Amino acid sequence: MSVTRTVRAAAALAAVTALALTGCSRGSASDPASGKAASGKKTATLIMSTLNNPFFVSVGNGAKSQAAKSGVKLSVQNANNSDSTALNLATTAVSKQVGALIIDPVSSTSATASVKQANGAGIPVMAFDRKPEGGKLSSFIGYDAIQAGRNAADALAKSLGEKGTIVEIQGLLGTNVAQDRSKGFEEEIAKYPHIKTVAKQAADFDRAKALDVMTNILQAHPDIDGVYAANDEMAMGALAALKSRHLAGKVKLVGNDGIADALAAIQAGTMYATNAESPYALGQKVVSLTGQVLDGKKVSAAETLQGKLVTKSTVREYAQYLVSIGDSADVPASLRK
Numbered sequence: 211m212s213v214t215r216t217v218r219a220a221a222a223l224a225a226v227t228a229l230a231l232t233g234c235s236r237g238s239a240s241d242p243a244s245g246k247a248a249s250g251k252k253t254a255t256l257i258m259s260t261l262n263n264p265f266f267v268s269v270g271n272g273a274k275s276q277a278a279k280s281g282v283k284l285s286v287q288n289a290n291n292s293d294s295t296a297l298n299l300a301t302t303a304v305s306k307q308v309g310a311l312i313i314d315p316v317s318s319t320s321a322t323a324s325v326k327q328a329n330g331a332g333i334p335v336m337a338f339d340r341k342p343e344g345g346k347l348s349s350f351i352g353y354d355a356i357q358a359g360r361n362a363a364d365a366l367a368k369s370l371g372e373k374g375t376i377v378e379i380q381g382l383l384g385t386n387v388a389q390d391r392s393k394g395f396e397e398e399i400a401k402y403p404h405i406k407t408v409a410k411q412a413a414d415f416d417r418a419k420a421l422d423v424m425t426n427i428l429q430a431h432p433d434i435d436g437v438y439a440a441n442d443e444m445a446m447g448a449l450a451a452l453k454s455r456h457l458a459g460k461v462k463l464v465g466n467d468g469i470a471d472a473l474a475a476i477q478a479g480t481m482y483a484t485n486a487e488s489p490y491a492l493g494q495k496v497v498s499l500t501g502q503v504l505d506g507k508k509v510s511a512a513e514t515l516q517g518k519l520v521t522k523s524t525v526r527e528y529a530q531y532l533v534s535i536g537d538s539a540d541v542p543a544s545l546r547k
Contacts, residue, residue: 251309252504253283254497257299257324259316259340261288263415263443264469265489266314268540269339272493273312275536280501293320300324304331310348310500315340317384334503338496340385348503351496351513353487355387359394359440361519362464365483366399366436369462373404374435377427379420379448380412381440388415391440391466399438408434413444420447428455436462442472442484449480468520468528474542476525486528487517490537 256273258266270286277284285308289296296316303311304327311328315321318340325345328335334348341350366376378395381388399405409427413420420439428434428451437452439445445465452458458480465472468486475481492515499509520528529545532538538546 251307252281252501253309254285254312254500254504255299255303255308255310256284256286256312256496257296257303257314258286258288259296259314260291262290264471264540265441265443265467268469268489268537269314269493269496271539272488272490272537273497274493275490276494276497276501280497282497282501282504284497289316291316293317296320297323297327300327304328304333307331308333309504310334310336312336312338312496312500313342314338315342315385317382318343318386319384321345336496336500336503338492340387347511349499349509349511349513351492351499351515352387353492353515353517355390356394358466358485358487358517359391359396360398361394361485361517362391362438362466362483363395363398363402365485365519365521366438366462366464367402367405369464369482370405370436372402375406375408375431375433376436376438377424377431377434378407378410379423379437379439379444380410381415381444383412388412388440395438395440405436413439413447415441415443417443417447420444421450422447424448424451425454428452428457434461437464439463439465441465442467442469445481445484446471446475449475453480466517468517468540470540470542473520473525473529473540474544476520476522477542477544479522483519483521485517486520487515488532488535488537488540490532490540491515491535494535 287299293316321342322344325335325342329346338351380392408431411423413423437448439448442465462482465484468484472484502509529541532541
């Protein structure tokens with residue numbers, strides 16, 4: 211995008227935000243960060259960054275399940291990975307005076323506008339997975355992304371006998387999750403002096419992009435020993451590229467999230483491990499806390515969840531855990547027996 215177009219886009223975004231703040235303010239609304247619902251309505255709008263990624267589909271399923279238990283009337287909206295769409299959806303929710311706004315930011319920077327809209331209207335805001343850079347939140351819920359990267363680094367090093375050449379495929383670098391997963395991975399892998407990273411490239415948490423990235427990397431580095439992908443969607447893209455060269459299972463692959471395709475690949479031996487972070491459980495937690503906020507209860511400013519490293523020896527145990535929380539949909543058929 212040219213500089214001129216970038217400036218125009220930024221100006222337009224600012225104008226929409228200013229209009230929303232002016233038109234939707236409730237004047238004497240309660241402090242949006244206080245943990246109290248401004249309107250007393252048990253309604254919430256959940257704006258997902260995307261519903262084209264199995265991780266976020268599962269988050270939505272967990273959120274809907276918990277909403278029924280918490281008595282929250284929940285509307286789930288899809289921003290389709292568009293900053294402007296996310297802002298428009300937030301503007302609509304605020305104009306309808308929803309009880310609470312729940313957001314999964316497309317990017318940490320752009321989400322600030324949506325948070326501030328709700329702040330101006332006295333609507334409590336919950337955010338999860340990716341943290342907005344500005345505005346006041348009632349609570350932020352997310353997995354420990356730095357620890358996730360560390361866990362992946364240790365797992366990959368173990369799979370390689372602590373020596374070899376590796377590739378890092380990064381996520382969407384405009385998000386704190388991608389930055390922190392990369393930070394944790396790089397800091398931890400540096401503790402293994404006989405492991406060398408020969409390529410590092412972002413694929414934006416996207417399977418198709420990761421396939422292209424991995425294909426190009428393999429052309430330049432056909433003899434790599436291991437791959438770390440910052441999420442399982444990218445790991446699946448990388449796995450497709452490895453399969454095309456008959457390298458699946460030979461090149462050790464570690465991901466993050468624990469989606470069904472990754473669990474199946476781990477069971478099949480074509481993927482070594484994933485740092486599983488149940489999206490269904492995340493959705494449950496977010497809406498559970500939202501329900502408390504809507505009931506006027508105080509909640510903690512931040513909730514940090516921990517993932518579970520899953521390898522072939524523990525994949526069936528993790529599948530049983532998913533079933534126990536009501537998430538049988540994220541268990542591959544091969545692990546339901």
